Amino acid sequence: DVSAAVARLKRQTQLPVAVGFGIRTAEQAEAIAKVADGAVVGSALVGCIAKHVKADGSASAQAVTDALALVRELSGGVKRARG
Numbered sequence: 001d002v003s004a005a006v007a008r009l010k011r012q013t014q015l016p017v018a019v020g021f022g023i024r025t026a027e028q029a030e031a032i033a034k035v036a037d038g039a040v041v042g043s044a045l046v047g048c049i050a051k052h053v054k055a056d057g058s059a060s061a062q063a064v065t066d067a068l069a070l071v072r073e074l075s076g077g078v079k080r081a082r083g
Contacts (some may be wrong), residue, residue: 003035026077033081041074 002019006060009017014046019032032039048070052063 002032006035023074026073026080029074029077030081033078039074039078044070044074 003074006017006019006034015044018038019036020038020042023029023032023039023041029039029041045067048067049059049063052060054060054064
């Protein structure tokens, strides 16, 4: 249970507590943002961009478009939690 683990950590420190395992949707980001100080979504962004990497290692312009859309979606979930 993430909320129990976050609560336990918060009792031990004044530092912000961020969670970042498996957050790939706005709903998941919202759920985490309700109990933690931050939601880490790096792997979700890497996965999104990786879908658009060409054989030469460069990324298509669609990578930027899709990454920005994902950031908007995920941040929307966090904003709803902070509402």
